[in-house]
Amino acid sequence: MTLVSFCVDSRGNAYDIQVIEETPAGLGMARAAREALRKTRYAPAVKDGAPVSFCGMQQPFEVKF
Numbered sequence: 001m002t003l004v005s006f007c008v009d010s011r012g013n014a015y016d017i018q019v020i021e022e023t024p025a026g027l028g029m030a031r032a033a034r035e036a037l038r039k040t041r042y043a044p045a046v047k048d049g050a051p052v053s054f055c056g057m058q059q060p061f062e063v064k065f
Contacts (some may be wrong), residue, residue, distance in 0.1 A: 001062045002029040004037065007055035012041040016055065033061040 004022040006014045014037040019030040037059065045054035 001060060002033045002035050003060050004030075005009060005047065005056065005058045006037055007053060008042045008044055008057060009053045010044050010051040012044050014040065014042065014057075016037060020058070029061065029063065033059075044055075 001020065001021065001023050004017055005016040008014055017034050017037050019033070019053045021060050042057075044051035046052065
């Protein structure tokens with residue numbers, strides 16, 4: 001399982017991606033999670049009717065065989 005935290009900018013792009021946990025470590029799951037987040041578009045937060053950046057998002061990634 002890999003747990004990452006990240007921010008979403010006003011266009012819905014993830015940035016400042018940080019790996020919080022990677023179990024087991026060293027198998028490439030953290031890299032795969034970062035790549036998946038960079039390709040995903042999110043709905044940005046909205047303040048006063050305008051899209052804004054938001055930090056503090058967390059997303060777990062798990063692979064089951």
